Amino acid sequence: MPQGDYVELHQKRYGRQMDHEERKRKREAREVKKKSALAQKLIGLKGKMNAKKNFKEKVAMKKTIAQHSERDNKHKAEEKAPDGAVPAYLLDREQTARAKVLSNTIKQKRKEKAGKWEVPLPKVRPVAEDEMFKVLRTGKRMKKSWKRMITKATFVGQGFTRKPPKYERFIRPTGMRMTKAHTTHPELKCTFQLDIIGVKKNPNGNMYSQLGVLTKGTIIEVNVSELGLVTPGGKVVWGKYAQVTNNPENDGCVNAVLLV
Amino acid sequence: MVHYNFKKIGVVPAAKDFIDIVLSKTQRKTPTVVHKGYAIARIRKFYMRKVKYTQENWHEKLSAILDEFPRVDDIHPFYADLLNVLYDKDHYKLALGQLNMARNLIDKISKDYVRMMKYADSLYRCKTLKKAALGRMCTLMKKQNASLTYLDQVRQHMSRLPSIDPNTRTLLVCGYPNVGKSSFMNKVTRADVEVQPYAFTTKSLFVGHTDYKYLRWQVIDTPGILDRPLEERNTIEMQSITALAHLRACVMYVVDISEQCGYTIKQQASLFHSIKPLFANKPLMVVCNKTDVTAIDSLGADDKELLRGMHSAACEGLEADQMDGIAGDLASIPTMSVLTEDSVSNVKSMACEMLLRSRVEMKLKGKSANEVLNRIHVAMPTPRDSEARPALIPEMVTEMRAKREAGERRKTERDLQEANGGAGVYSADFRKNYMLENDDWKYDIMPEILDGHNVLDFVDPDIEAKLDELEREEEELQRLAEEEGQDAMEDEVSDLEEDEKELLGKIKRRKAKIIETHREKKSAADNAPKVPRKLDKERKSNTRTMRTEMASLGYDPSAAVERARTRSQSRTGRKRQRDKSMDMDTDEQERGRSLSRVDARSMSRGRSQTPGGGIKDLETAKKALKIADKMQFKRNKLAKRGEGDRHIPDLKPKHLLTGKRGIGKTDRR
Numbered sequence: 001m002p003q004g005d006y007v008e009l010h011q012k013r014y015g016r017q018m019d020h021e022e023r024k025r026k027r028e029a030r031e032v033k034k035k036s037a038l039a040q041k042l043i044g045l046k047g048k049m050n051a052k053k054n055f056k057e058k059v060a061m062k063k064t065i066a067q068h069s070e071r072d073n074k075h076k077a078e079e080k081a082p083d084g085a086v087p088a089y090l091l092d093r094e095q096t097a098r099a100k101v102l103s104n105t106i107k108q109k110r111k112e113k114a115g116k117w118e119v120p121l122p123k124v125r126p127v128a129e130d131e132m133f134k135v136l137r138t139g140k141r142m143k144k145s146w147k148r149m150i151t152k153a154t155f156v157g158q159g160f161t162r163k164p165p166k167y168e169r170f171i172r173p174t175g176m177r178m179t180k181a182h183t184t185h186p187e188l189k190c191t192f193q194l195d196i197i198g199v200k201k202n203p204n205g206n207m208y209s210q211l212g213v214l215t216k217g218t219i220i221e222v223n224v225s226e227l228g229l230v231t232p233g234g235k236v237v238w239g240k241y242a243q244v245t246n247n248p249e250n251d252g253c254v255n256a257v258l259l260v
Numbered sequence: 261m262v263h264y265n266f267k268k269i270g271v272v273p274a275a276k277d278f279i280d281i282v283l284s285k286t287q288r289k290t291p292t293v294v295h296k297g298y299a300i301a302r303i304r305k306f307y308m309r310k311v312k313y314t315q316e317n318w319h320e321k322l323s324a325i326l327d328e329f330p331r332v333d334d335i336h337p338f339y340a341d342l343l344n345v346l347y348d349k350d351h352y353k354l355a356l357g358q359l360n361m362a363r364n365l366i367d368k369i370s371k372d373y374v375r376m377m378k379y380a381d382s383l384y385r386c387k388t389l390k391k392a393a394l395g396r397m398c399t400l401m402k403k404q405n406a407s408l409t410y411l412d413q414v415r416q417h418m419s420r421l422p423s424i425d426p427n428t429r430t431l432l433v434c435g436y437p438n439v440g441k442s443s444f445m446n447k448v449t450r451a452d453v454e455v456q457p458y459a460f461t462t463k464s465l466f467v468g469h470t471d472y473k474y475l476r477w478q479v480i481d482t483p484g485i486l487d488r489p490l491e492e493r494n495t496i497e498m499q500s501i502t503a504l505a506h507l508r509a510c511v512m513y514v515v516d517i518s519e520q521c522g523y524t525i526k527q528q529a530s531l532f533h534s535i536k537p538l539f540a541n542k543p544l545m546v547v548c549n550k551t552d553v554t555a556i557d558s559l560g561a562d563d564k565e566l567l568r569g570m571h572s573a574a575c576e577g578l579e580a581d582q583m584d585g586i587a588g589d590l591a592s593i594p595t596m597s598v599l600t601e602d603s604v605s606n607v608k609s610m611a612c613e614m615l616l617r618s619r620v621e622m623k624l625k626g627k628s629a630n631e632v633l634n635r636i637h638v639a640m641p642t643p644r645d646s647e648a649r650p651a652l653i654p655e656m657v658t659e660m661r662a663k664r665e666a667g668e669r670r671k672t673e674r675d676l677q678e679a680n681g682g683a684g685v686y687s688a689d690f691r692k693n694y695m696l697e698n699d700d701w702k703y704d705i706m707p708e709i710l711d712g713h714n715v716l717d718f719v720d721p722d723i724e725a726k727l728d729e730l731e732r733e734e735e736e737l738q739r740l741a742e743e744e745g746q747d748a749m750e751d752e753v754s755d756l757e758e759d760e761k762e763l764l765g766k767i768k769r770r771k772a773k774i775i776e777t778h779r780e781k782k783s784a785a786d787n788a789p790k791v792p793r794k795l796d797k798e799r800k801s802n803t804r805t806m807r808t809e810m811a812s813l814g815y816d817p818s819a820a821v822e823r824a825r826t827r828s829q830s831r832t833g834r835k836r837q838r839d840k841s842m843d844m845d846t847d848e849q850e851r852g853r854s855l856s857r858v859d860a861r862s863m864s865r866g867r868s869q870t871p872g873g874g875i876k877d878l879e880t881a882k883k884a885l886k887i888a889d890k891m892q893f894k895r896n897k898l899a900k901r902g903e904g905d906r907h908i909p910d911l912k913p914k915h916l917l918t919g920k921r922g923i924g925k926t927d928r929r
Contacts, residue, residue: 001463002417003451003453003464004420004421004422009452043922151379173379175375175376247388249380250384250389251388251389252372252376252392
């Protein structure tokens with residue numbers, strides 16, 4: 001026992017007070033009442049947090065009880081058929097597998113030709129122009145209103161230089177420019193922070209795609225060299241498409257889902 | 261001398277609690293109300309404030325943690341090594357590094373989101389941005405949970421480390437487990453170290469303090485060390501090794517010669533030799549313990565050889581003049597038995613002496629000693645002749661010293677007390693040293709209370725002298741007054757006739773009397789009677805007793821009684837009248853009496869008025885008294901000390917009328 005542990009040393013030498021067990025028992029019994037009083041008294045946010053905490057405890061308790069009584073529970077015995085199992089009357093036949101293994105690249109090329117993609121968010125709420133742009137007044141008397149400021153998140157690319165301020169029509173503020181996207185791999189279920197290479201298509205229109213506006217449902221291209229994907233031909237994949245799944249202007253970050 | 265105080269480190273909360281603390285602080289300390297209809301700048305400001313406030317809070321709390329934890333590189337190497345042994349320096353540094361990084365990341369998050377919020381143009385957008393910012397900060401901290409819990413455990417353990425000062429005089433006790441190190445500690449210091457028969461009872465360093473030569477010495481008890489290579493040592497042993505390596509102390513290597521600890525002398529000697537490199541530059545002492553079981557002479561020859569070897573190794577550090585062949589001498593090995601307390605203090609003194617010597621040596625060798633020595637010069641006066649001039653010691657002192665040398669001790673009061681029954685029984689006679697004029701009065705009984713009053717209230721050492729003076733003064737004044745009267749009379753005697761002269765004299769005397777009484781009244785601070793009412797319990801100072809007493813003395817009291825009845829205020833006048841009547845002849849007496857009657861008639865009206873205070877007559881005086889009474893009545897009923905003794909109530913207590921509601925509006929309280 002270290003030198004400074006006076007409490008423990010005293011307890012070791014002289015023991016606890018005589019009614020220690022009694023008091024402990026009574027105190028623990030009172031905890032129940034205190035807990036319920038608190039649950040009734042707390043209101044507002046604190047009340048919700050308390051209720052949530054209690055609920056979690058309850059669930060955990062139920063689970064442990066269920067686990068403990070696992071031994072006595074009875075379950076239905078299910079017999080699943082193994083893969084490739086064939087019913088008895090077909091056992092004599094030979095199975096011919098005629099599936100043609102098509103490479104992924106060919107599939108993608110076909111899809112591109114068709115102009116159809118399977119995306120996680122097929123339908124997206126349309127964004128109106130007045131929601132997208134904010135009118136900026138310019139001129140000596142502040143009467144001209146041909147400039148627009150984009151109120152959504154944008155992507156500009158590395159070599160971007162803006163047009164001379166006198167002539168630029170669409171202003172993409174620096175604060176709203178995003179360079180990284182938090183992309184989730186749908187099968188691996190893990191998220192990586194990957195660089196955006198470019199904006200492929202914005203469902204609200206071509207103009208927005210050209211401007212590089214990132215709204216919900218936009219298809220972007222991300223740099224996946226971090227993931228270390230390799231084509232069957234042996235080439236390293238470093239760019240893949242992803243679709244934006246949140247509203248970046250509300251959350252301050254771009255969340256995307258990798259397209260296969 | 262820096263005394264490390266690791267107890268002041270603040271508690272490091274777990275991640276969940278930390279988040280709760282910071283977020284609830286933001287909720288309490290920033291404005292809570294914002295509406296859609298406000299100007300967008302106001303909305304933005306509101307939410308930006310929340311984000312900034314939270315960031316500042318996190319920054320402050322994390323900085324506090326990072327500052328309070330000691331930096332392993334900045335503290336004394338002993339403590340640095342000890343922390344490394346106990347908590348693993350790498351893990352410790354990593355944990356702190358993670359918190360530092362978290363702090364920087366939080367700052368970055370806040371900056372980014374505040375920048376984004378400038379372009380938000382609706383309340384909803386601002387709100388979601390703020391939510392995202394705070395959420396990100398909190399998820400960041402949730403990931404630091406492991407570091408936070410580790411740091412809290414470190415803090416708890418560190419605050420209980422014994423406060424060892426690495427720079428002061430220290431004795432370090434080391435050896436195999438169970439040789440008697442902790443018992444030695446218990447004997448020498450007031451530290452209460454556990455002593456048990458099993459090995460590794462002491463699991464950490466213990467500190468105790470002891471005194472030697474009016475100086476404070478630290479005694480450090482270490483856990484036992486086993487004979488193993490350094491890599492295989494466990495944490496407990498490593499603590500002793502750390503202490504041995506870093507503390508500049510006198511090392512006492514304790515050997516159990518009775519082998520009761522379970523290790524032979526051979527094993528103990530081999531351990532000694534294996535850790536010898538740690539004893540470099542330190543005064544070393546090999547101590548044999550448990551001599552009550554086995555005497556050192558009864559050991560075998562090879563055991564003695566081993567002990568000699570250890571002892572000579574220990575003596576290598578000593579100076580050549582101190583060696584003197586003790587290296588090979590078995591008798592010079594310090595032995596002790598802690599159980600029977602045999603020569604424990606000898607051993608301690610030896611160790612302290614060794615350390616003192618070595619410390620003094622070190623200081624002399626160093627630069628600063630030389631600097632001081634160069635500046636110090638003791639000047640001895642050159643003798644002008646061969647006469648010896650010794651110091652002057654008074655006779656009494658030399659006598660006392662001789663007595664003390666001879667062994668005589670003066671009998672003190674305490675001795676008397678002990679002789680006569682002890683503290684509760686004997687009461688000291690302090691009267692024997694009283695210094696009085698007459699020594700017979702020493703044991704006289706002085707009354708303290710007489711007639712219910714303290715005698716000392718009325719005692720005055722100069723009372724006789726004062727009385728004489730007063731009487732003399734009175735006589736003087738009387739004489740002057742008489743002379744004045746006579747002189748005045750002689751001036752205009754020739755001009756006047758007989759009865760006119762008489763009248764003149766009367767008038768003059770009356771005038772003088774008026775002036776006299778007026779002066780008395782002015783000088784008298786209060787016109788209370790000279791014998792206060794409280795001393796006159798039996799009500800003896802009244803005219804009746806006066807009459808009887810005067811009659812018993814042989815005088816005619818009627819005049820005096822009449823005067824007293826009319827002039828109830830003044831008393832000194834009465835005395836004067838009496839004297840006059842005693843000293844002068846009859847016609848003077850008559851005149852005096854007639855005068856008094858005249859005075860009595862005219863003075864009574866004036867005397868009944870209470871003078872002073874600007875009150876012109878009795879009516880107004882009475883009214884004034886009544887008003888004063890009325891004013892005081894209520895206050896006195898409430899037992900107030902005065903008009904200033906008043907209670908000022910607090911009609912709008914701050915704690916009831918301020919603050920926000922948890923839920924709901926604050927329209928009414």
